Amino acid sequence: MTPQENDENQQHLNILLFSADYDKCLAAFILANGAKDMGMQVTIFCAFWGLLILRDEKRISPENKDLYAKMFAAMTPSQVENLPLSKMNFAGAGKAMLLNMMDKEDAPHLTDFLNGARKKGVRFCACKLSMEIMGFTKEELIPEIEVAEVKVYLEDAARADINLFI
Amino acid sequence: MTPQENDENQQHLNILLFSADYDKCLAAFILANGAKDMGMQVTIFCAFWGLLILRDEKRISPENKDLYAKMFAAMTPSQVENLPLSKMNFAGAGKAMLLNMMDKEDAPHLTDFLNGARKKGVRFCACKLSMEIMGFTKEELIPEIEVAEVKVYLEDAARADINLFI
Amino acid sequence: MTPQENDENQQHLNILLFSADYDKCLAAFILANGAKDMGMQVTIFCAFWGLLILRDEKRISPENKDLYAKMFAAMTPSQVENLPLSKMNFAGAGKAMLLNMMDKEDAPHLTDFLNGARKKGVRFCACKLSMEIMGFTKEELIPEIEVAEVKVYLEDAARADINLFI
Numbered sequence: 001m002t003p004q005e006n007d008e009n010q011q012h013l014n015i016l017l018f019s020a021d022y023d024k025c026l027a028a029f030i031l032a033n034g035a036k037d038m039g040m041q042v043t044i045f046c047a048f049w050g051l052l053i054l055r056d057e058k059r060i061s062p063e064n065k066d067l068y069a070k071m072f073a074a075m076t077p078s079q080v081e082n083l084p085l086s087k088m089n090f091a092g093a094g095k096a097m098l099l100n101m102m103d104k105e106d107a108p109h110l111t112d113f114l115n116g117a118r119k120k121g122v123r124f125c126a127c128k129l130s131m132e133i134m135g136f137t138k139e140e141l142i143p144e145i146e147v148a149e150v151k152v153y154l155e156d157a158a159r160a161d162i163n164l165f166i
Numbered sequence: 167m168t169p170q171e172n173d174e175n176q177q178h179l180n181i182l183l184f185s186a187d188y189d190k191c192l193a194a195f196i197l198a199n200g201a202k203d204m205g206m207q208v209t210i211f212c213a214f215w216g217l218l219i220l221r222d223e224k225r226i227s228p229e230n231k232d233l234y235a236k237m238f239a240a241m242t243p244s245q246v247e248n249l250p251l252s253k254m255n256f257a258g259a260g261k262a263m264l265l266n267m268m269d270k271e272d273a274p275h276l277t278d279f280l281n282g283a284r285k286k287g288v289r290f291c292a293c294k295l296s297m298e299i300m301g302f303t304k305e306e307l308i309p310e311i312e313v314a315e316v317k318v319y320l321e322d323a324a325r326a327d328i329n330l331f332i
Numbered sequence: 333m334t335p336q337e338n339d340e341n342q343q344h345l346n347i348l349l350f351s352a353d354y355d356k357c358l359a360a361f362i363l364a365n366g367a368k369d370m371g372m373q374v375t376i377f378c379a380f381w382g383l384l385i386l387r388d389e390k391r392i393s394p395e396n397k398d399l400y401a402k403m404f405a406a407m408t409p410s411q412v413e414n415l416p417l418s419k420m421n422f423a424g425a426g427k428a429m430l431l432n433m434m435d436k437e438d439a440p441h442l443t444d445f446l447n448g449a450r451k452k453g454v455r456f457c458a459c460k461l462s463m464e465i466m467g468f469t470k471e472e473l474i475p476e477i478e479v480a481e482v483k484v485y486l487e488d489a490a491r492a493d494i495n496l497f498i
Contacts, residue, residue, distance in 0.1 A: 034482035316366035
């Protein structure tokens, strides 16, 4: 934690990232990067589908999973860029169109925003209960995540200036 | 209201529960129970689909409804455990898989969390306008709910430390 | 800005409107109108699909769009009342039923709440990045909107008493 992050007066954004839609994650990470650029503290607490964003594709290890966890891992996108849209996905056609429109505007993709957030020092937490239910191990997720109970979320959120459930 | 709940310094979580997806409701009730266990005040204000969580299945009375309200009641799950997932429901297969994974981890189901929240004294409000539109009567809902206008929500939320729209 | 809106002690609701579902927009605008009636400041920051609510149907100009932006404009509802439900839309049947139930209760439609919010002086912002990606021009949107960067949202939200992501 940097000295800046100990500052009681520093503003603080907390996002409970529940969804794994490409567009909703994009919104969450645009906010997280923007807040960091303004000098705010940012916590992203990933629960349920939000855990998919934390998977490190180089480290997914199906051999350690039981049947349901294996099926679940197989059914969910292992790459951030493969997440579907929340609306108008049209089996990928709407998503491809959105990506085309983003490229035309030279807008960064979700992976870029995720990498930016990691470099800027966003605090990433993974909901312990969700990990257990979904059969994710800490080893499959990006290394800097904290596996945290709901209490950690509530304490962080109670101190935050902006709380969003996305 | 207990003396503890009159405490100005007590932290306060307010959830506007709009969705009736099994997974989103699970998240809402895990947060509500966790916050209560930490000594926080908790208000869950149910609007639109969120009202489905407040239905008392023993008290649903179709005979008092008009045609649309009857159709609506018939089309929506009357039991909390029958709510679908927000994603990957696959006509119930994804949901069954999630429940299996929860059972494997001895994780409580939504009904357990809902009963826990009721026992711990979560304040439940039902949006008056949503009830009128959806044709729900107070008699069909769990007995402790307060039927409340949007003003009640806004007053409670303005005092809360954490506000979430789920 | 009225003198009242300069008041530091005035309560403040900020909604990040991301979704364009009829039911979710209805919730957002019922809250916005209710908050205005209670004397609160209200900001609605529209991003992604939320921009659809700001389109002025009399001013949509497809001739200035490139191919993707044209396709996108054609695929999305240009009239607020044509937005689908987030659930149980059933190709419009669920939506028609909801509107029937609303009419029976003399409940205003989304257009009425949107017009109410505009008259009551809700501050409307449109996310600049979303507009660029989706190919919307300021001329297509209602005249009073401010085109704003994510920084404007974060500053407004950090001052707000209630923050919701809808």
